[in-house]
Amino acid sequence: MRRLILEEPNSASAIWARRLAVFAIALAGMAVILVRTRAADATAGLSVLGAAIFLACASLLLAGAAAVTIWRMGLRGVGIAVAAVFLALIVLAYPGWLAVQAVRLPVLNDISTDINDPPAFARSARALRGRGGFVPPDVPAERRLAQRRAYPTIQPINIDLEPEEVYQLVLRAAAALHWQVVDQVPPGGRAGIGRVDAVDRSVIMGLPDDITVRIRPLAAQTRIDIRSASRVGRHDFGANASRIQRFSQEMQTQLDAR
Known part of the structure; x- marks a missing residue:
């Protein structure tokens, strides 16, 4: 059976x-x-x-x-x-x-090395075309105070070189970081200020973030200020601060390679 x-x-x-x-x-x-x-x-x-x-x-x-x-x-x-x-x-x-x-982290989506006078994003026809017509809005000063507590290491970069040399280093750093440069103005004019505007994308979703770098002459140095802003969402989860830190590290790499 x-x-x-x-x-x-x-x-x-x-x-x-x-x-x-x-x-x-x-x-x-x-x-x-x-x-x-x-x-x-x-x-x-x-x-x-x-x-x-x-x-x-x-x-x-x-x-x-x-x-x-x-x-x-x-x-x-x-x-x-x-x-x-x-x-x-x-x-x-x-x-x-x-x-x-x-x-x-605090609810921030726009980080700058200069919270008192953050670099302004370019509004030229080329920059607007590169950003699809988008211009990151200004951030109230009181909101930027939270950045100082959360990211104390986000500071301006001072370099002992002429502004024209620093401008070229900024362009090389942007290329090394795979940023899409949408506008650039070499240092010059009465104030001697240069600027590089770019777009970077998040690693996973590929969401666009906007970047502007200001190059300003000092007495014996050149000062770099960078601002990075996310287009999507009120919270960047630390992405913009990390981007600025990567840029600072890449600038040091470019300086060492001179």
């Missing part, structure tokens, strides 16, 4: 957890591709990403429910639930890091 061996079924919660996690990864990838290729604007892309985050959270909840039913009822599906958790955490890792930054 043949014995019939019945296998326990897989947990339905585990199966749905994995399905939602896979769908969340697909949505997150779609959001990144849509924004980076400019097939959709930032608002639409971030909405899709928000849906992916919601699905990833739902997947984690279902995976937790699956763990309970598997433990109590002896169902199969441990591997499926673990896979769901792993996939969901891939989607949630970067948003989770941003959440930590949002709590840790």
